Amino acid sequence: MSENMKTIFDIGLVPLVVLDDAADAVPFGRALAAGGIPVAEVTFRTEACLDIIRAMSEQVEGLIVGAGTVHTVQQAADAVAAGATFIVTPAFNPAVTEWCVKKHVDIIPGTVSPADIEAANGFGIEVCKFFPAAAYGGIQTLKALAGPFGHMKFLPTGGVNYDNMNEYLDLPNVAAVGGSFMTPSQMVKDKDWAGIEKACKNAVRHLFD
Numbered sequence: 462m463s464e465n466m467k468t469i470f471d472i473g474l475v476p477l478v479v480l481d482d483a484a485d486a487v488p489f490g491r492a493l494a495a496g497g498i499p500v501a502e503v504t505f506r507t508e509a510c511l512d513i514i515r516a517m518s519e520q521v522e523g524l525i526v527g528a529g530t531v532h533t534v535q536q537a538a539d540a541v542a543a544g545a546t547f548i549v550t551p552a553f554n555p556a557v558t559e560w561c562v563k564k565h566v567d568i569i570p571g572t573v574s575p576a577d578i579e580a581a582n583g584f585g586i587e588v589c590k591f592f593p594a595a596a597y598g599g600i601q602t603l604k605a606l607a608g609p610f611g612h613m614k615f616l617p618t619g620g621v622n623y624d625n626m627n628e629y630l631d632l633p634n635v636a637a638v639g640g641s642f643m644t645p646s647q648m649v650k651d652k653d654w655a656g657i658e659k660a661c662k663n664a665v666r667h668l669f670d
């Protein structure tokens with residue numbers, strides 16, 4: 462596993478970035494880092510995604526910037542060219558996974574079933590995203606997967622929040638949890654960077670509850 466991935470899993474939290482205006486990338490990224498979570502999964506859900514990745518990776522000291530909601534090899538390649546150091550896909554995508562593995566780019570592929578996990582395993586992947594976690598059985602499913610896939614770890618996202626994050630993180634096969642609960646959309650809309658910093662600090666504090 463790369464040092465980058467080890468750092469992310471040591472932190473244990475992967476905040477989601479859904480942002481329309483690239484001009485907000487730097488204050489947003491600084492809020493994450495100041496909040497104690499120097500990781501950003503910048504999603505391809507807005508046009509500004511690549512500009513945000515570029516701005517965050519060039520201008521926010523110490524922030525590990527990755528791309529999320531990656532559906533195509535082109536998006537993965539563009540994200541890496543813009544400065545992303547890891548790729549997250551919402552579903553298991555063999556083409557994107559193969560490209561990343563060949564290019565030695567860290568990838569956390571989306572999975573939701575034993576079939577997906579087996580396919581990811583075939584590419585040598587050690588950590589898969591588990592999305593949408595809550596809708597696919599959450600904790601119970603992860604516990605069931607621990608038997609046949611005892612060598613795999615997961616990044617559950619989708620319905621993870623302050624109330625259940627530690628229940629997920631206490632599972633031995635959970636490497637980290639991700640999601641938007643650390644970056645509430647209303648705060649992003651309001652450009653409430655102090656609020657985002659506080660939301661991140663709350664999540665970090667919760668780790669020790």
Ligand code: 3PG
Pocket residue numbers: 477529530551592618619620621639640641642
């Ligand atoms: C993701 O892409 O990981 C999910 O959209 C996160 O889901 P959440 O908004 O429920 O955290």
